[in-house]
Amino acid sequence: AQSVSQHNHHVILSEAASLELGCNYSYGGTVNLFWYVQYPGQHLQLLLKYFSGDPLVKGIKGFEAEFIKSKFSFNLRKPSVQWSDTAEYFCAVNARGGSYIPTFGRGTSLIVHP
Amino acid sequence: ETGVTQSPTHLIKTRGQQVTLRCSSQSGHNTVSWYQQALGQGPQFIFQYYREEENGRGNFPPRFSGLQFPNYSSELNVNALELDDSALYLCASSLSGTDNEQFFGPGTRLTVL
Numbered sequence: 001a002q003s004v005s006q007h008n009h010h011v012i013l014s015e016a017a018s019l020e021l022g023c024n025y026s027y028g029g030t031v032n033l034f035w036y037v038q039y040p041g042q043h044l045q046l047l048l049k050y051f052s053g054d055p056l057v058k059g060i061k062g063f064e065a066e067f068i069k070s071k072f073s074f075n076l077r078k079p080s081v082q083w084s085d086t087a088e089y090f091c092a093v094n095a096r097g098g099s100y101i102p103t104f105g106r107g108t109s110l111i112v113h114p
Numbered sequence: 115e116t117g118v119t120q121s122p123t124h125l126i127k128t129r130g131q132q133v134t135l136r137c138s139s140q141s142g143h144n145t146v147s148w149y150q151q152a153l154g155q156g157p158q159f160i161f162q163y164y165r166e167e168e169n170g171r172g173n174f175p176p177r178f179s180g181l182q183f184p185n186y187s188s189e190l191n192v193n194a195l196e197l198d199d200s201a202l203y204l205c206a207s208s209l210s211g212t213d214n215e216q217f218f219g220p221g222t223r224l225t226v227l
Contacts, residue, residue, distance in 0.1 A: 004156075043118075044157070044204065044218040090156050100170035102147075104156030 002027035004093050006105035013081055014113050021076040021108050023065075023091030033074040034092040035065055036104075044090070050074065051096075061085070083114045116141055118207050118219035126225045127195050135190040135222045139207030145169070146188040147216060148180060149204040157204055163188055164210055192224075200226045 007022040025031065035047040048059025055067040065076045074091060088109050094102040119138045127133050139146050145164045149157035159172035163182035177193040186207070192199055202223050206216035 006156075043220055044206075046215050049215070092156075100147075100162055101172055102159050104149075104158070106154070106156045 002031070002093055002095055002101075002103045004091055004103050004105035006089075006091050006108050008108045009106070010109045010111075012111045012113070015083055016080050017112075019076070019078040019081045019085070019110070021089055021091075021110070023074045023076065023105060025072050025074065025091075025093040025103075027072075027093065027095055030096040032094045032096055033065075033067060034094075034102075035059065035063070035074070035076050036090040036092060038088040038090070039084075040087065047076070047089070081110075081112045083112050086110060086112045118205060118217050120203075120205050120219040120222050122222060123220070124223045124225075126227065128227050129195055129197060131195050131226075132191065132193045133195060133224060135192075135203050135205075135224070137188045137190070137205030137207075137219060139186045139188070139205075140217050143207035143209055143217070144186050145208045145210050145214075146182055146186065147206045147208070148188070148190045149206065150174075150199075151202040151204055151221070153201070160190065195226045197226050200224060 003026045005024045033050040037047045038044045050057045050067045058064045063078050088107050090107045091105040121136045147162040148160040151157045160174050161171040162169045166182045179191045182188045202221040204221045205219045208214045208216045
């Protein structure tokens with residue numbers, strides 16, 4: 001069975017600081033990887049995704065993530081955060097092929113102080 | 115374009131009761147997935163429906179069941195409610211295929227007393 005670990009449950013940063021949120025998954029096969037974001041009072045929405053190709057993927061609002069297969073990691077980064085990035089961030093993985101059973105991490109709460 | 119809607123927004127039930135939650139998918143989407151999100155946790159996949167058939171199921175007991183209708187809207191039914199069923203229930207719609215982006219609704223907050 002697949003699993004997802006998000007190591008940072010709560011992160012507090014000041015504006016303009018750099019951000020890196022860790023995500024590791026366990027699954028022996030090929031996976032699709034996702035980062036979702038939930039801004040306060042809003043629906044969960046897709047930030048970026050990786051299926052294949054360039055392991056460095058860019059998403060909305062200046063976010064990017066790098067898939068490192070050897071480390072089973074898909075860390076989310078942003079060079080300079082803004083107050084509006086305050087949100088809950090979820091990493092998710094779905095095994096390719098077979099039944100569709102996506103697995104989410106428990107989430108990281110990011111607070112950015114102005 | 116109308117997004118994913120869910121009803122009701124909040125619901126309070128007692129142990130042993132049954133509940134039905136509803137979801138209207140985004141226009142043009144034929145696939146609906148349901149998730150349970152406990153407080154402080156990430157969403158847990160319950161099941162997915164594609165063209166009125168279950169297309170994948172997570173680790174939930176049979177008392178969690180679902181339906182998808184010809185217009186692609188969906189229901190989640192939970193029988194014999196337990197206290198641990200208290201959670202936010204999310205619905206997400208997408209086009210068929212695991213490569214397609216899911217669009218989430220606002221969720222239904224279920225409290226079981």
